[in-house]
Amino acid sequence: MKLDIGTFHVKDIRFGDQTSYAGGVLTVNREEAAAVLNRDGALKKVRLEIARPGESVRIIPIKAAVEPRFRPDGRAMFPGYTGPAAFAGEGVTYALKGMSVLGVGCRSINGMNAMLDMSGPGAEQSYFSQLNQLIFLAENADPGEDNIRQENQNFVRAAHVLAEYLAAAVKDLEPEAWEHYDWADVSEQHLPRVAFLQQQCNIPNWIHGCSYYGYDLTGVPTTLVKPLESLDGALTGDRGSLPGNAVRTTYSYLNAPLVKRLLAEHGKTLDFVGILMTGHIEPIDQKKQYAHIIVSAATSLHLDAAIYMESHCGNVDVDYMMTMAALEDAGIKTVGILAENNGRDGRNPGKTYADPKANAIVSTGNTCEVYELPPMDVVYGNLNTIGQELYWGAWRDDAVCGPSLRKDGSLIVDAHMFLDHDGLLGWSDKTVKDF
Amino acid sequence: MKPVIAYVNQFFGQIGGEDKADYAPELRTGAAGPAQALQAQLKDAEITHTIICGDNFMASHTEQALEQIAGFLKELDCALLAAGPAFNAGRYGFSCGEVCKLAWERFHIPALTSMNEGNPGVELYRKSAYILKGHDTAAGMRKDVAAMAALANKLLAGEPLLGADAEGYFGRGIRKEVILKDHRSAADRAVDMLLHKLRGEPFQTEFLVEQEDRVPPLPPVDPSKLRIAFVTTSGLVPAGNPDHLPSGGSTFWARYEIGNRETLEKGEFISVHGGYNTGYAAENPMVLLPLDALKQHVRDGHIGSLHPYYYVLTGNQTAKGDAVRMAREIVAKVREDAVQAIILGST
Amino acid sequence: MMVKEIEKSGMPVVHMANMTPVAQGIGSNRIVKTYGISFPMFDPNATPEAQKQQRYELVGRALKALNTPVQESTVFE
Known part of the structure; x- marks a missing residue:
């Protein structure tokens, strides 16, 4: 199975008459792009803006992040989601590198959205600050959809449609560079068989982790995904519920560093047999069932080892640690990747539940770390959602920190606010240390 | 010059051996015993006083000893308290730990000491003080004092610390997020850790699972x-x-x-x-x-x-x-x- | 953590929780297992009458737990 990604490096984005790409500059027809992304009329007051690395810009509430991609052979970029079902992970795909599309609203019901600073200390907390951003701002056309269940969906879909439209600008151009991926059968080399397990934090009608070919994986205990599918649009961030670490963005799936590194090792040091998306469920008895089902899937893949990503903190810790211990019991050498929840003072145990069998863990950060952020010259979206809505990483008032949003526009928030702060798909250059 | 106060037991304070272990707290001007070696390595700081107390006195009259020492501290200007080093000496570790805890919890004076990992004082006091990882006997005195001086200089200068392992002290139960200097990605760290684990090679987990302490159940009530x-x-x-x-x-x-x-x-x-x-x-x-x-x-x-x-x-x-x-x-x-x-x- | 601290203060306490491994992990000694994280006191799919009965029985179990001697962290199911 081979995937060839033809890349175009976007050094700058500008608005102009015709959506086109030349010499590292993506020109976007603002009105046309706004009309395309809202082709179903689900949004209103759609407006496009541009933000660049280093600018004094703050973006909030972010509901979706997608890398512009296009398939020259006519298949939908996100099959089953933005177009008819088709196989992803093979053939040729074009990608606009160095940029992302962001879907931004004016409300954030239950705070299930994220923030991005393009400069200052907040910028260090998200790799998205290194990318040029094409932002669309909008509201749901039907205010009845401003609820926990539906609020983000129109924005997420529109972001994918916009991403596909933008990348279509390069359809007749020769890519500047190529990324070649070959996921060959290397079973004859008898290398250790390794899978990448990704936990999804799923709470029906609230937190929906991701979709596979447009199918919502909420509540599904195991789903096998090919590594090249993940890099090619089969996995999409579902609801745009992005606080800190609960849910990954489509941009993150398309570029997942862990998948890329495992592919680089494939056929050399290990046999990368696939990605196993694993579910999470609240009731304790079903957690035990899920752990059982996940380990059963892992053993039927004849795994020797696994990398197991946790999604978020809290009751998912129980599913995660139970499963990790069961994987070790089944003889599968497992390395965990997770974010900690150490509290503001760093004195919390990090996980609400842990098993000593989880003895090899990469920690990508503390989602409760508190940050003070200066005001920005420009805010895209609605900064006043901080204080109005129940963001996980912000508060109306606090005995120690005071309100998150101050009169001058400066903030004191915790790391839950930053777009993919925890970088659990392998992005994070952070860890947590004893002090 | 920032004022530092030292704490040593009767033996290192040159009062005497076991026979003087009941020695009540004494405040002495200047650096005494190992504090003199410490003083020689401190930058912009002066050990203004040394508190000397017998280990048995501290163990058997803890409250009284601490009250007396609190009385000393209340009257003195102090930017840092340095106790020990206590090596693997159990009673001395207890004394150093109690005094450090007193300094930090009651007076918000940062406190540091040094103990061997086998010293029970490590578990008891590591959350209240910087306890450097020391040698098990006084034969390691020179190195232990040097380590204390290095950390003391950093703390006094307000330099950001690099973490417990890097600085050589036992973790204080505080976890803090850091951006790695080399920006090595979690992807590379995870895959490398996996390859080490597969080959049976040593690796270092970034999150150590620890067990919580317990409270005995109360009797039933109606x-x-x-x-x-x-x-x-x-x-x-x-x-x-x-x-x-x-x-x-x-x-x-x-x-x-x-x-x-x-x-x-x-x-x-x-x-x-x-x-x-x-x-x-x-x-x-x-x-x-x-x-x-x-x-x-x-x-x-x-x-x-x-x-x-x-x-x-x-x-x-x-x-x-x-x-x-x-x-x-x-x-x-x-x-x-x-x-x-x-x-x-x-x- | 709160339950442990309450017990430490000498106040008898029973912890009604769904994540019983977590409750045991953080040192709660008397634990009554509830229906769910988001719906601890009854099953939201049951009839209103059954729900009322469920929460009555669950509280009853908590009272019984308070009045039962335990040697270590114990889950009352």
Whole structure:
């Protein structure tokens, strides 16, 4: 199975008459792009803006992040989601590198959205600050959809449609560079068989982790995904519920560093047999069932080892640690990747539940770390959602920190606010240390 | 010159050996014993005083010894307290730990000492002081004092620390996020760790699973004779959230009257908790606070009486220190109303 | 953590929780297992009458737990 990604490096984005790409500059027809992304009329007051690395810009509430991609052979970029079902992970795909599309609203019901600073200390907390951003701002056309269940969906879909439209600008151009991926059968080399397990934090009608070919994986205990599918649009961030670490963005799936590194090792040091998306469920008895089902899937893949990503903190810790211990019991050498929840003072145990069998863990950060952020010259979206809505990483008032949003526009928030702060798909250059 | 105070026992303070171990605390001007070697390596700091105390005196008259030492500290200007090094000496480790803890907890003076990993003082006091990883006997004195001086200089200069391992002290139970200097990605760290684990090579986990300490269970009580209070971590508040309870990371609790109610109805109470699906509570708040059941058990004689308020906070992302403080505050508050047992409901 | 601290203060306490491994992990000694994280006190799919009965019985179990001697962290199911 081979995937060839033809890349175009976007050094700058500008608005102009015709959506086109030349010499590292993506020109976007603002009105046309706004009309395309809202082709179903689900949004209103759609407006496009541009933000660049280093600018004094703050973006909030972010509901979706997608890398512009296009398939020259006519298949939908996100099959089953933005177009008819088709196989992803093979053939040729074009990608606009160095940029992302962001879907931004004016409300954030239950705070299930994220923030991005393009400069200052907040910028260090998200790799998205290194990318040029094409932002669309909008509201749901039907205010009845401003609820926990539906609020983000129109924005997420529109972001994918916009991403596909933008990348279509390069359809007749020769890519500047190529990324070649070959996921060959290397079973004859008898290398250790390794899978990448990704936990999804799923709470029906609230937190929906991701979709596979447009199918919502909420509540599904195991789903096998090919590594090249993940890099090619089969996995999409579902609801745009992005606080800190609960849910990954489509941009993150398309570029997942862990998948890329495992592919680089494939056929050399290990046999990368696939990605196993694993579910999470609240009731304790079903957690035990899920752990059982996940380990059963892992053993039927004849795994020797696994990398197991946790999604978020809290009751998912129980599913995660139970499963990790069961994987070790089944003889599968497992390395965990997770974010900690150490509290503001760093004195919390990090996980609400842990098993000593989880003895090899990469920690990508503390989602409760508190940050003070200066005001920005420009805010895209609605900064006043901080204080109005129940963001996980912000508060109306606090005995120690005071309100998150101050009169001058400066903030004191915790790391839950930053777009993919925890970088659990392998992005994070952070860890947590004893002090 | 920043003022530093040293602490040593009777032996290293050159008072005497075991026969002088009952020596009561003494405040001496200048650096005594190993503190002299420490002084030689400090930058911009002066050991103004050395406190000397016998290990047995500290062990058998702890409170009295600490009060006397507190009396010394209260009168002195002090930027840092340096105790020991205590090597693997159990009683000396205890003394150094107690004095460090006193300095930090009562006077907010940062304190450092040095102990061998086998010293029981490490586990007892590492959360109250910087305890450098020291040698097991006084043969390692020179190196231990040098390590203490290096950390003392950093602390006095206000330099950011690199973490417990890098600085050579036992972790203080504080975890802090750091951006790695080489920006090595979590992907590379995870795959490399996996390859090491597969090959049976040593590797270093970044998150060590530790066991919590336990409290022995209290004996049973008969609730039909007791006044009972209900506490919930569910974020259940009257509609409108009058006290602005946060959706997570509670630093305060609230209480609301239920004495004059039999039920909680839809629309009257909501949950502001950000960590679970609050839709069920919106539909029927008694899914979090079973008020009608509590009242029925009172009528049925199974509960002596019900305290007329419920206590609430938001349990998710609450810092451990805050949780402990709030638990103490709530217990103190309900005791004012002669409450004798608590039912705590969590989500 | 709160339950442990309450017990430490000498106040008898029973912890009604769904994540019983977590409750045991953080040192709660008397634990009554609830229906769910988001719906601890009854099963929201049951009839209103059954729900009422469920929460009455669950509170009853908590009272019984308070009155039962335990040597270590114990879950009352």
